[in-house]
Amino acid sequence: MKVTRRSFLKGTLCLGGALTFPGRLVNASQKAPRQGRPGYAKLEEQRELASRIEQTRAIFEACRLCPRECGVNRLAGEKGFCRATSRLMVYSAHPHFGEEVSLVGKNGSGTIFFSNCNLRCVFCQNWPISHEGRGKEIGDEDLADLMFYMQHIGCHNINLVTPTHVMPNILNATRSALLKGLHIPLVYNTSGYERVDMLRLLDGVVDIYLPDMKFMEAREAEIYMAGAADYPEMGKKALLEMHRQVGQHKTDKNGIAVRGLMIRHLVMPNRVSGTEEFVRWVAANLPKSTYVNIMHQYHVDYNAFEYPKIQRSITAGEYIEAMGWAGKYGLTNLDPKSVAVRDFFVKHQKNIN
Numbered sequence: 001m002k003v004t005r006r007s008f009l010k011g012t013l014c015l016g017g018a019l020t021f022p023g024r025l026v027n028a029s030q031k032a033p034r035q036g037r038p039g040y041a042k043l044e045e046q047r048e049l050a051s052r053i054e055q056t057r058a059i060f061e062a063c064r065l066c067p068r069e070c071g072v073n074r075l076a077g078e079k080g081f082c083r084a085t086s087r088l089m090v091y092s093a094h095p096h097f098g099e100e101v102s103l104v105g106k107n108g109s110g111t112i113f114f115s116n117c118n119l120r121c122v123f124c125q126n127w128p129i130s131h132e133g134r135g136k137e138i139g140d141e142d143l144a145d146l147m148f149y150m151q152h153i154g155c156h157n158i159n160l161v162t163p164t165h166v167m168p169n170i171l172n173a174t175r176s177a178l179l180k181g182l183h184i185p186l187v188y189n190t191s192g193y194e195r196v197d198m199l200r201l202l203d204g205v206v207d208i209y210l211p212d213m214k215f216m217e218a219r220e221a222e223i224y225m226a227g228a229a230d231y232p233e234m235g236k237k238a239l240l241e242m243h244r245q246v247g248q249h250k251t252d253k254n255g256i257a258v259r260g261l262m263i264r265h266l267v268m269p270n271r272v273s274g275t276e277e278f279v280r281w282v283a284a285n286l287p288k289s290t291y292v293n294i295m296h297q298y299h300v301d302y303n304a305f306e307y308p309k310i311q312r313s314i315t316a317g318e319y320i321e322a323m324g325w326a327g328k329y330g331l332t333n334l335d336p337k338s339v340a341v342r343d344f345f346v347k348h349q350k351n352i353n
Contacts, residue, residue, distance in 0.1 A: 037183065038182075038183060038184065038185050038186065038207050039186075039204045039205055039206070039207055040174050040175070040178055040186065040204070040205045041178060041183065042204065043204045043205060044175065044178055048204070049171070049174075049175050049178075049205070050175065052171055052201055052205065053168065053171045053172050053175060055201060056167055056168035056171055056201055057168045057172070059168065059198075060073070060074040060075045060086045060168060061073050061074075061075055063080055064195070064198075065118075065164060065165055065167055065168075065195070065198055066082070066118040066164050066165060066193060066194065066195060066198070067118075067193055067194070067195055067228070067230055067231075067234045068080065068081045068082075068118055068228075069195075070082075074086040081118060081120075081226075082116045082117060082118045082165040083116050083133055084115070084116040084133070084165050084166065086168075086169075087137050087139075088114070088137065088138050088139065088140065088142075088143055088166055088169045089114065089115035089116060089133060089135040089136065089137055089138075090112060090113065090114060090115065090135050090136060090138055090143070090146075091113040091114070091115050091128075091129045091134060091135035091136075092111075092112075092113045092135075093110075093111065093112045093113070093146055093150070094108075094111060095107065095108025095109065095110060095111070095150070095153065095154075095155050096108055096109045096110075096111035096159060097109075099111070099159065100210075100257075100262060100291075100293060100335055100337075101255070101335075101336055101337065102249070102251050102255055102256060102257035103156065103157060103159065103187065103208075103210075103256075103257050103262075104156070105156045105254065105255070105256045107153075107154035107155055107156055108154075108155050108156070109155060109156060109157055109159040109187065110147070110150025110151070110153075110155030110156075110157060110158050110159055110184070111159040111161060111189075112143070112146065112147075112150075112158065112159065112160055112161060113126070113129055113135075113161045113162065114135075114160070114161060114162045114163060114165075114166050115129055115130075115133045115134060115135035116129075116130065116133045116162070116165060117129075117130035117131070117162050117165070117191070118164055118165050118191070118193055119191050119193050119225050119226065119228060119231075120225075120226050121214070121224055121225050121226070121302075122223075122224050122225075122226075122302060122303045122304055122306070122307060123224065123268075123298070123300070123301055123302060123303070123304035123307075123310055124301065124302050125297075125299070125301045125302070127301070127302040129162075130162060131302070140169050140172040140173045140176065141173070141176055143169065143170070143173035143177075144172075144173040144174070144175075144176035144177040144180065144182075145177075145180075147173060147174070147177040147182055148177045148180045148181065148182050150184075151181075151182055151183070151184050155184065156184060156185075156256050156257075157184050157185045157186070157187050157207075157208065157257070158182075158184060158185070158186050158187065159187040159189055159210075160186065160187060160188055160189055161189045162189070162190070162191065163188055163189065163190060164190055164191070164193070164194060164198075167198065167201075167202070171201075171202075171205065174186065174205065185207035185208050185257070185258055185259065186205065186206050186207050186208070187206075187207070187208045187209075187210050187257075188202065188206045188208070188209050188210065188211075189210040190209070190210070190211045190212070191211070191212050191214065192211040192212045192213050192214065192231075192234075192235040192238055192239070193225075193228060193231055193234055193235065193238075194211075194234060194235075194238040194241075195234070195238075196237050196238060196241045199238060199241045199242065199245070200241070202245070203245045204245075206245070206246065207246065207258065207259050208246065208257055208258075208259060208260060208261075208262065209242040209245070209246055209260075209261050209262070210262050210264065211235070211238060211239060211242060211261075211263060211264070212235075212263075212264045212265070212266070213235050213236075213239065213263055213264070213265050213278055214231065214235070214265070214266060214273060215231055215232055215235075215272075215273055215274060216232050216273070216274030216277040216278050216281065217232060217274050217277070218230070218231070218232055218233070220272055220273070220274065223307070224272070224307065224310070236281065236285070239261070239263065239282075239285075239286065240285065240286075242261050243261045243286055243290070246259050246260050246261055247259065247260055247261070248260050248261065248287060248289060248290060248291070248333075249261065249262055249290075249291035249333065260291065261286075261290060261291065262291040262293065263282065263290065263291065263292050263293065264293045264295055265278050265279075265292065265293070265294050265295065266295045266297065266298055267294060267295065267296060267298060267314050267318060267319055267322045268298050268310055268314065269298070269309065269310055269311075269312050269313070269314050269315075269318065270309045270310070271318075272309050272310055275294070275321075275322040275325060276322075276325045279292070279294075279325045279326045279328075279329045279331055280325075280329050282329075282331060283329040283330050283331060288329075288330045288331055288332050288333075289332050289333045290331070290333060291333045291335070292326065292331055292333065292334055292335065293334075293335035293337075293338055294319075294322055294323060294326060294334065294335070294338045295338065296314065296319045296338070296341050298310075298313060298314050299313045300312065300313065316345035316348070316349045317349065319341065319342065319345055320342060320345050320346055320349065323338065323339075323342040
């Protein structure tokens, strides 16, 4: 079924091709206020944005967008590890109210989920999207219209989920959306498995980086992330480059994020993800006031039941321990929801474990 631009923009793309209206759309009186000029607008004024689009598009000919460096010609339809060609695949798009508070605000984060992934973790909770590549093929101009639509309905930002393998398409769509009037921040919501030289092509384009830092040890990353033993090394370098570009988390007078680095780390059972090492590294290499979200949402999904160490959810005690490490190493800007969860677990630990 061909999805026309008009029908695509009316609602969120859902599994199986059905189009449904997103929940909690805002009316005109609720629209988010203009938040100033984003970085990509400044690049356009400097006549740099079009040049970046050309540079990144050329990479598709021998793809090296991510550390896998498959080298396939995606312009010719070849597929590498991520299983994507040079055409965009989008699974869903809608205002998201479950993200960090400063991204959500009153009107939601304009979240676009791209199909396929360069990691394909064995415990992935979005495996139909990332592993199986479910979604709909659209053009770059459709993505531009979708981004502008998110702004039109009041979203505070454009939240690009799993963007690494489609970065050239995103740059092209961003310029088109800018020329239509887009002016809200871009959120680069990534797994953290990035190449620094590719991130440099985003310098001045992305306003908010929202990376994961999943594992701190090469052995664990290799086991649970399809052989990506270099993930910890690449992830650390990526975090440093992201911070260099956008600095620390900044909000406007209404508490809405406008710029900066926001790091996510998922606590996993049996200390598999290396949480203590993660907070120690952040404290030693970035400002201790760096925004960090220590997440408790891990549950057994996809193929995780085949791996003994991650065959269960985390306990209240494991999460309290993880948050305790953040305090021990002096992190001062923890996500408010993670603090609330820790406090709840402390209060009810005996009944939860």
